Amino acid sequence: MATNRTKVPRPLARQLFVEAGHRCAIPTCRAAPLEIAHIVPWHRVQRHDFHNMVVLCPNCHTRFDRGDIDRQAMFRYKELLRLSDPNRVAPEDPSPRAGLIRAYRLFQSEITGWHKSISDLILAVGYSSHGFPTGNLQGCRRAASVARVATDKLGELGDEGVGEAADYVFDWYRNWADDVFDLKLSVFSGSGRDDYEDWENERFMAFVVLHEEVCVALDLDPTELDFFEAERDDQELPKVSLGTRGLWETDE
Known part of the structure; x- marks a missing residue:
């Protein structure tokens, strides 16, 4: 000692x-x-x-x-x-570390779901012969809303560094979704994607920075916390507008 x-x-x-x-x-x-x-x-x-x-x-x-x-x-x-036993010590005061870890895992899970919905929308556009496949929009919008809730919760339970890093990851996906909703050719064709490796590295590094910020907030070394481990939770969701031109927005 x-x-x-x-x-x-x-x-x-x-x-x-x-x-x-x-x-x-x-x-x-x-x-x-x-x-x-x-x-x-x-x-x-x-x-x-x-x-x-x-x-x-x-x-x-x-x-x-x-x-x-x-x-x-x-x-x-x-x-x-x-x-x-909810009547034991400090039942109203759950472990802040455990809460932050749960929020981090939830964020990762919901971002992964959003990633899949964007990828599915890209495939639907590529295979569609009848214009923009509007039937795929609702799922992508909902995934964005779920990710927004998870981002806000993680920022609430973490410190400023965690909040900024989580927002950066969300904004990266928001920009990607905007490009899809705006039908930017580079998203669907390979043209303009000579920098694809840099694009992927930017996404990966955004997750790395977030992981490091979460570990700092937890007083952990980055190697002491698994990089990914998903869980989900359903809750009331806000609307997240997607597409900078607003062509595909509908009242829900």
Whole structure:
């Protein structure tokens, strides 16, 4: 233990033990005796924070320290403690780290869905012999709206860097969708796509920057958080106008 590491305050230790029911936080273990562990290590955070601490048995603590159990899993175990009993410690105050990770995964999932809807629309235009396939527009609009909600939620739960990086990814896809809705020839033909590799690299780097910003907000190294892992959620959606000329907008 580092010489400058402070002792865990007794009220905080009590809160952590009560949260775990005085058993190891890993549901399939639940052993005792117990130790208090920092999920993001002390030498990086230099503070005792309830949302970053969990009660483990010595065996699970050792497995966590050597990497047999990764940090994403440990944040999930921490979140499961809260969800298992809403009357336990701070039920109104869910883990901000777990919430940010969920918002990040939701954002990735919805952006992936939007990507597919844009690609499907491009194919529909390419195969259509009867003009613009308006039947494909609604799905693309809805995917854009879902992505907008997920972008806003991620920005709300993250810091300024996360919000800006998420908006950049959204705007990249918005520009791509605008080109499709405006029927720009370069999107459908290969002409003007000599820079296709640069175009793809720009998209990839936008995701890399976002991943790094999320990890900074979580006090994690980028290698400690999986780059992609999707989940979805349905909710009331705003309208997102697509196409700079507004030719295909309809009242819904």
